[in-house]
Amino acid sequence: MIAILGLLLGVAVGIWLSPTLPAVLQPYLPIMIVAAMDALFGATRAYLDHTFSDKVFVVSFISNVTIAALIVWIGDQIGVGSQLSTAVIVVLGIRIFTNAAAIRRKVIHA
Amino acid sequence: MPDEAPRGARRFLTDFLRPSRSQAVMALILFICGLAAVMQVTANSADAGYSTMRRSDLVELLDTLNAQSRRLEADIAELESTKSRLESGVDAQRIAAEEATKRLDELGILAGTLPATGPGIRMTIVDPQQQLTPEILLDAIGELRDAGAEAIELNDQVRVVGTSWVGGSAGALVVDDVALDLPLTIEAIGTPHSLEEGARFRGGLVSQVEGPAVGGSVLINQVDDVIIETLHRVSEPQFARPA
Amino acid sequence: MQAPDASMDLLRQLREEAVDPDYARAASDGRATRNPGAMSAIALVIAGALFATALVSTTRSKPLVTSERAQLMGYIREAEARQDQLRTDQAALRAQVDTIQKQALGGSASLPALSRTVAIASGAVPVTGPGVVIVVDDAAASASVDGRVLDQDLAQLVNGLWAAGAEAVAVNGHRITTRTAIREAGSAITVDYRSLDRPYRVEAIGDPRKLPADFTATTGGSWWAYLNRNYGLAFDLQTSDALTLPADPGLGLTVATRAR
Numbered sequence: 170m171i172a173i174l175g176l177l178l179g180v181a182v183g184i185w186l187s188p189t190l191p192a193v194l195q196p197y198l199p200i201m202i203v204a205a206m207d208a209l210f211g212a213t214r215a216y217l218d219h220t221f222s223d224k225v226f227v228v229s230f231i232s233n234v235t236i237a238a239l240i241v242w243i244g245d246q247i248g249v250g251s252q253l254s255t256a257v258i259v260v261l262g263i264r265i266f267t268n269a270a271a272i273r274r275k276v277i278h279a
Numbered sequence: 280m281p282d283e284a285p286r287g288a289r290r291f292l293t294d295f296l297r298p299s300r301s302q303a304v305m306a307l308i309l310f311i312c313g314l315a316a317v318m319q320v321t322a323n324s325a326d327a328g329y330s331t332m333r334r335s336d337l338v339e340l341l342d343t344l345n346a347q348s349r350r351l352e353a354d355i356a357e358l359e360s361t362k363s364r365l366e367s368g369v370d371a372q373r374i375a376a377e378e379a380t381k382r383l384d385e386l387g388i389l390a391g392t393l394p395a396t397g398p399g400i401r402m403t404i405v406d407p408q409q410q411l412t413p414e415i416l417l418d419a420i421g422e423l424r425d426a427g428a429e430a431i432e433l434n435d436q437v438r439v440v441g442t443s444w445v446g447g448s449a450g451a452l453v454v455d456d457v458a459l460d461l462p463l464t465i466e467a468i469g470t471p472h473s474l475e476e477g478a479r480f481r482g483g484l485v486s487q488v489e490g491p492a493v494g495g496s497v498l499i500n501q502v503d504d505v506i507i508e509t510l511h512r513v514s515e516p517q518f519a520r521p522a
Numbered sequence: 523m524q525a526p527d528a529s530m531d532l533l534r535q536l537r538e539e540a541v542d543p544d545y546a547r548a549a550s551d552g553r554a555t556r557n558p559g560a561m562s563a564i565a566l567v568i569a570g571a572l573f574a575t576a577l578v579s580t581t582r583s584k585p586l587v588t589s590e591r592a593q594l595m596g597y598i599r600e601a602e603a604r605q606d607q608l609r610t611d612q613a614a615l616r617a618q619v620d621t622i623q624k625q626a627l628g629g630s631a632s633l634p635a636l637s638r639t640v641a642i643a644s645g646a647v648p649v650t651g652p653g654v655v656i657v658v659d660d661a662a663a664s665a666s667v668d669g670r671v672l673d674q675d676l677a678q679l680v681n682g683l684w685a686a687g688a689e690a691v692a693v694n695g696h697r698i699t700t701r702t703a704i705r706e707a708g709s710a711i712t713v714d715y716r717s718l719d720r721p722y723r724v725e726a727i728g729d730p731r732k733l734p735a736d737f738t739a740t741t742g743g744s745w746w747a748y749l750n751r752n753y754g755l756a757f758d759l760q761t762s763d764a765l766t767l768p769a770d771p772g773l774g775l776t777v778a779t780r781a782r
Contacts, residue, residue, distance in 0.1 A: 175563040179570020184578060198576045205569045211541045216558070218541070220549035223559040229542045230565045234572075260536060267540035337594045340707040340717070344601040347715045351608040351772050358615040365622045375626035378619070383640075384780040389700045389773065390644040392637075396781035413741065414674070421677055425703035429778040441645055441699040444685035446741055468778040506781055513643045519689040519727040521638065522648040522766050 197238040200257060204237035205230065207261045210268035217275040237261070388430055391440040391511025395430040399468040399505035400475055404488055406461050406495040409450025411488065416452055417445045419465070419484040426477025428467040430507050434459055435466075438511040455511070471501035602716065609771040616771075642690065645699035645770040649690045651727040653765050654734060656683075658746070659721035661754035668753050671722060673706040675749060676713075679724055680704065682742015686733055688726035692767040694718045699770045714770075721756065730761035 194201075208230040215221045237257050244253030364374050387393035404411065420439060423431055431439035437454045447453035452463070467474055478484045478499060488495045558566070641647045656679065661669030680698055683691050691698045696713045698704075703714070710717040726733065737743045737759070749755040 172558040172562060172566055175558075175566035176570045179567035179572075180574045181570075182567070183571040183574020195579070198572075198579070202572060202576050205572055209569060211545075212558075212562075214541050215545035216556075218545070219556060220545040221556055221558065222545060222548035222553055223562050224553075225542060225544045225548050226558065227561045227565045229544065230569070263533075263536045264540040267537050271540070334591065334594070336707055337591070337598065340710075340712070340715075341594065341598050341601060343707075343712075343715045344598065344605055347772075348601060348605045348608055350776075351605065351612055354772055354774060355608065355612050355615055358612070358619055362615065362619050362622065365619065365626055371626040375623040379623055379627060385775050386640050386644045386646050386773075388775060388778055388780060389646075390640045391700070392640055392643075394781040395778045397778040399777075414678075417677055417681055418674065421673075421703055421705065424701055425705050427701075427776075429701065429775050431700075439700070440643070441702065442643065442684050442688075444681050444740075446681075446685055470777065508781065513639050515639050516642050516649075516651075516689040516727075518651040518653065518729060519642050519649040520651055521641065522650040 194238070197241055200237045200241050200254060201234045203258055203261045203265075204233040207264050207268075208233045210265050210272070214268045214271050214275075217272060389440070390513055391430075391438040392513055394506070394508040394510065395468055396504055396506045397429070397468040398471050398501075398503050399428075399466065400471050400478075401500045401502050401505065402465040402467075402478065402484075403498040404461075404463040404465070404495060405498075406450070406463070406488070406493060408494050409461070410493040411452065411461075411463070411495060412449045412493075413445045413447050413452055415484070415487050415493070416454075416463075418487070419478070420445070422477045422480075422483050423465075423467050423469075423474060426469065426473045428469040428474060430468045432466045432507040432509050434464050435509055436460075438507065438509045440511045443511075466502075466505050466507060468505050468507060475499050475501060605716065613769065613771045644773065645690070645697045645702075646773055648767060648769045649727060650764060650766045651689070652730045652763050653688065653690075653725065653727035653761070654683075654730060654737070655760050655762050655765065656724045656726070657721050657756070657758045657760075658724070659756040662756070669755065670709070671711065671720075671755060673704050673711045675745070675755070676711060676722060676724070677704045678742045678745045680742070682737050682740040682745070683724070683726045683728075683733075685740040685742065686728070686736035688728040688733065690727045690767050692725050694723055695768060697767055697770040699773060701773065702770065725762075725765050725767060727765055727767060730763070734759055734761065 208226070211229065212221065212226045215225075240257055241250060241254045244250040361374070361378055365371050365378075384393060388395045420431065420443075433439060433454060436459065437443070437457045439454065443455050445452070445454050447458070450461075452459040478497070479486075485497045485499075487493065488497050642649055658671055658675075658679065660671055676693060680691055680693065693704070693713050696702070696716065698713075705712050707717065711722070712718065738747070746755075746757050750757045
């Protein structure tokens with residue numbers, strides 16, 4: 170399916186070109202990854218529920234990643250960067266787990 | 280209820296003797312969990328000692344360990360050659376007498392009952408404000424030992440040995456019940472440049488004495504033939520006996 | 523009236539709205555595309571690239587430093603094991619040579635025998651006798667430097683025991699002699715270049731009736747009373763009827779010789 174191919178293509182391009190993110194963004198990379206994962210899991214669950222929408226996925230993906238990085242950046246400015254980062258990870262983590270459980274139920278009927 | 284108890288126990292027994300597949304899977308999972316838990320706990324406690332050491336400290340520790348091992352290896356090689364010479368039977372008695380005398384001399388020097396000579400350093404510590412504390416002197420002796428000092432003498436008054444103790448107070452230092460005069464002269468036999476480095480390293484004797492707390496000065500001379508003649512009066516042990 | 527669990531709303535919301543509610547809304551509006559289109563594909567490529575970048579940068583910078591550390595610690599453990607082996611070998615060899623020497627000397631009475639006193643005082647022979655055992659350790663609760671036992675603290679402890687009249691002392695099984703150095707390497711205390719494990723066990727042979735009190739009266743005793751009271755360092759003194767302290771292996775001289 171195009172979706173999986175797209176993901177694999179991205180991973181391949183990333184490893185092959187080994188791009189380095191601008192130093193400014195480097196510390197926020199992990200948070201951006203977790204936010205991206207949250208959007209992906211949400212999209213997968215919606216796809217399995219037959220409610221998937223292209224536009225919603227792209228919007229949620231971009232906004233998740235940007236807002237997560239923004240929140241942690243603001244936290245860094247006011248001095249609670251690591252605490253806010255923890256909070257963001259906790260929330261995103263819960264959502265990821267919930268979606269993963271739903272996906273598992275749909276796929277394995279277990 | 281009395282009826283259920285034997286049924287429960289019997290079920291337990293049959294489950295134990297004839298495990299069903301789900302129980303086998305459960306057992307496997309719990310086995311892995313237990314294994315992982317133990318591995319994690321042991322991994323956690325294993326490197327506790329070295330985990331906080333900086334890389335340079337680790338390298339230094341490795342160096343001293345290797346140096347000490349080389350010393351032991353050299354010692355073992357010497358012992359083996361002595362052993363083979365003794366076992367060869369030829370002139371065994373003369374060799375044995377030589378070795379025994381050498382050993383007596385070594386232990387005598389270490390115990391402080393014999394005078395010693397060899398290369399080393401002579402340190403003179405001037406303490407105009409009488410701020411030199413017993414702690415600093417104890418530290419200094421420890422540094423010299425760490426740098427390989429084989430015999431140490433203070434002021435030509437006191438021979439420092441393993442059982443020596445430092446007491447008194449700033450400006451009125453006492454070692455082995457002998458009051459030390461100022462300025463303090465320390466003579467040590469060993470490898471001169473190692474001894475001097477041992478005293479001069481950051482945080483060591485020289486920096487402590489010449490620092491603001493003491494405000495003194497240290498003069499170190501490397502000498503080819505230090506002569507240590509003060510002897511330590513060893514009293515016969517009342518409680519310790521050879522095992 | 524609020525639902526009884528209104529305060530738990532956040533968690534409930536997290537669980538129930540884990541999927542963006544916009545999906546459901548788009549579906550009910552009939553705008554669900556069901557299959558990912560071109561835009562999604564682009565977003566997925568970006569996501570993939572993001573993962574890969576993070577992966578690459580983490581594995582790249584991943585220490586060098588930690589792997590070198592692990593290597594160093596491996597070397598150190600090997601060196602320690604080798605040193606232990608060498609010490610055992612040396613002690614055994616020394617004992618053999620001494621025996622052969624004694625046999626070879628046989629009835630030769632012209633040589634002064636090694637005085638028992640010198641043998642014990644220099645640390646060349648293992649000794650046994652009554653005495654005290656002092657066990658010290660870092661303060662239980664504290665991780666700061668103040669709560670740690672430093673090499674200076676151990677040196678003061680041993681110094682106090684000598685001042686109180688101990689005849690032989692060993693720290694964690696290492697006999698203290700003229701050449702023994704109690705130093706620090708990083709945060710580990712070393713005796714004779716071997717790092718010590720906590721708790722630190724100091725054994726001293728002497729008069730078990732007088733040592734405890736005499737020790738308390740020395741500078742070492744008051745040093746430790748201060749540490750125990752103010753920093754919570756553990757200190758425990760027990761008397762013992764029979765202690766055995768090993769000899770110091772490798773006890774010898776390299777440059778010093780007897781002066782005539």
